[in-house]
Amino acid sequence: MSVGIRHDDLRRRNRAMVIGAVRRGGQPSRTEIAATTGLSHSTISAISADLIGEGILTEGKPNEAGSLKRGRPQVGLGLNPEAAAVMTVVLSLNFLSVAVIDYAGQVISEEQRRLDTLTMSREALIGECTAIVRRRLEDPDLDVSSVARIALAIQGITDTEARAMLWSPITPRTDIAFADILEAEFGIPATMENDCNMMAVALRWRDPQRYRDDFIAILLSHGIGMGLVLKGELFTGTHSSGGEFGHMIHRPGGALCRCGRRGCVEAYAGNYAILRNARQLGEDTEPVADVSDAQMRTLAAAARESDGPEREAYRKAGEALGYGLGSLFALIDPAPVAMVGVSAAAFDLIEPALREAIAQTAGGQHSGSISFDTEPNELPLIREGCAMRALTFVDQEIFAPGVQAKTGSGKNVA
């Protein structure tokens, strides 16, 4: 079962910890790192000397941000941007976007492309992905050998091993092992992540104050997705990517969901469901394939205008989300929530019914104290999360000698 700690694991872990501290903090000094990690000054000094020697860390200018303190000035440590690079591939409905990010987290190359994901063949989909990655790798400004990892993100269900997409609403094709395919093609370790999980990762980096140990990111888009961080760790299911919050049952036997079942939260709160209710089409009406963001904004405007079916549609969405969150909070206790996606811009229309519903549930005991935040644009968040995910992998695995990355050639920079 659990494995003992070997002697060389020690250095490896502490190295990773130093790298982690540098990535988090803004140019921390050796003394600060010693304080946060609890290790001794001598150890930090030794490790950072090694890391600087290996070209992973760099010493900042000593006079940076005029130190007005008495003694020897602290010298900040930073990540060497050239130590490595990672690539992010975000595949969403009708849209493919790729970016190359240096080790310090700056975008150095990117490309975006419109596709018709809903109708493309399996081969075409895979082909587009490998082609766009290849084009970025062939960028003359880029040192190919420095790309140490690729992280893909997709809406839908991925396996826990982060190797394959199992199912996605953006394509009728299923079970595509994107990670394995890209690894085989380019010899670079790759992982296949769920988009909402990456949103959660990004939120944690953006605002570690608010999104710390326990929080929830909910994507309000065509479907409803969720990324969950519990006790400081991304929560994933036992077999698949993460919580299918959108498919918790709100009303047994209720409205028809895109997944073919009935009464899911999504069947009340997804864009297609809001549209269906706004048009008073009846709960059995087949969900439409896509609703444009503009259309949703029109809907929200109409709902704000007058108390008609549009407003009622948002109310129903709020109710479904509220009861769903209530059931979720019965399991994990309440936590801060970030609402992301088009409909997050209409959260003012959703919130009253949501809070009312949540107050009816066990998890909503102190429903007033549950805080919501909104972020209408999910794409940048997903990309950021992917980048941080990939970089963290690099931090942990590639630069911790002795343990190579899961697969592929663990390129080491020395």
Next chain:
Amino acid sequence: MSVGIRHDDLRRRNRAMVIGAVRRGGQPSRTEIAATTGLSHSTISAISADLIGEGILTEGKPNEAGSLKRGRPQVGLGLNPEAAAVMTVVLSLNFLSVAVIDYAGQVISEEQRRLDTLTMSREALIGECTAIVRRRLEDPDLDVSSVARIALAIQGITDTEARAMLWSPITPRTDIAFADILEAEFGIPATMENDCNMMAVALRWRDPQRYRDDFIAILLSHGIGMGLVLKGELFTGTHSSGGEFGHMIHRPGGALCRCGRRGCVEAYAGNYAILRNARQLGEDTEPVADVSDAQMRTLAAAARESDGPEREAYRKAGEALGYGLGSLFALIDPAPVAMVGVSAAAFDLIEPALREAIAQTAGGQHSGSISFDTEPNELPLIREGCAMRALTFVDQEIFAPGVQAKTGSGKNVA
């Protein structure tokens, strides 16, 4: 945030690992331990020599279970029963039970007592607990100083720190810091656990094959409780003890629950709910305070006899449990389930509707493959779980020098 690994942590962790391997396996030899922990023979040899010297481990008889192999026979290592002892206190409806367990896991002293928990004052409840613990500690056969930890279990909600009962159905009193009270009284570290979590812990020790990394224990009793193990660890909420599965919402605005809200799973599947439906009393009828096990058995017998309101009551219970599990499985993926408690004996009446309901949910995609096990008697399970919990604490903390137990006098045996 995360803390570095110090040099002395190494030995401490590896010691705990060796102890853990001995507790799990049946008299493992040093070679076997080396294999399972991945540490070298020399390390295991050194650590086990220490532990034997400290009186924590003992060497078994070499000729035990006639070794018919060629070379030097393996000598099995076992736990020294006298190394320490723990006490378990299980507080359930109208019943208090205490046991003292030696370091090897054998019960050496116990006592049980009927109480009227529903009407007792706060002071009386605390008084009964401290009194029964004191009596056991005064047992002349027992070396008081060897009792290294007390684990309490109670039905209801406890805090994540395992210090206090926050709310329990067995008493109207709330927020009793049992762990702190016992620690202050006896100077022995104590924790306050949730009963269903302890059931899960016990199941894992009883049948590690089946209940390994991911599984669910559901208590079908007056209320509905849940213990959840995910990725090999007990899952607890962010603030409180664990999943309030019974209070996930099954039907918004539905049947009246004991908790005062409406539509909870428990309001359909708890004993009082089954009784209420069997008597066709209407969903708004106030839940009764207690239903005897005999009464539930009569109900189940009647349901098996003919297709009357009793059978319909169990069907509704199954439906609620099925949709609840379906929503849960949407979040965590399906896992084996153990049904525990009186109504688990009536699982034949519950299962058909449960499976039908679960098949309607996202989590029930392969509903046929989800396996259920039943165990009608929860008390022994809770007690066992408590004992193992306490012993594991002792293993991890007390015998890992340098880190004392959370509170109280971390008694060390040398």
Next chain:
DNA sequence: CAGTGTTTTTTCGAGGCTCGAAAAAATAGA
């Protein structure tokens, strides 16, 4: 402008821990 105080960083020896290899121990079979 040299001296002093202060804070950060490095250096160095001590003490631990794990590991691999070799030796010792304990048995079954020849």
Next chain:
DNA sequence: TCTATTTTTTCGAGCCTCGAAAAAACACTG
């Protein structure tokens, strides 16, 4: 009794972290 085999212990080597002391790098002072 000897030999082969397997388990366990012993021993030196190689790392790693730590504490204390030294060195470095500045601000302030007179």
